[in-house]
Amino acid sequence: MPLHSRPLRAGALVAGVLLAAVLALAGFAQEADSQDPRPHCCFTNPRYAGTCEVEPAKDETCASILEYLNNPMSQGKPYCNSTNIRGGWKPEPCEPGMKSESKGTKPE
Secondary structure (H helix, E strand, O other): OOOOHHHHHHHHHHHHHHHHHHHHHHHHHHHHHHHOOOOOEEEEOOOOEOOEEEOOOOOOOHHHHHHHHHOOOOOOOOHHHHOOOOOOOEEEOOOOOOOOOOOOEOOO
């Protein structure tokens, strides 16, 4: 075997080990996602009765939901009983035992 082929084999071996490690971590992360639901986000607004609780989708965060609720041009998402109240929303710690998407109601 020529000497110049040994570094290539060692590099391929290292690359294979790294690839296996990345795939194992990806599988672990996917398994963890399916076992642990994302934490809910809770918000309050003086013009909204109660606390609004939202379970973020995979591509959402509490910050992105809050940004949506405070954007006067946003529309179309069912947050907080599909409220049209925009602006004045603040994050609030979720109380243990809150299970529904939204605990508050629209003001009459």
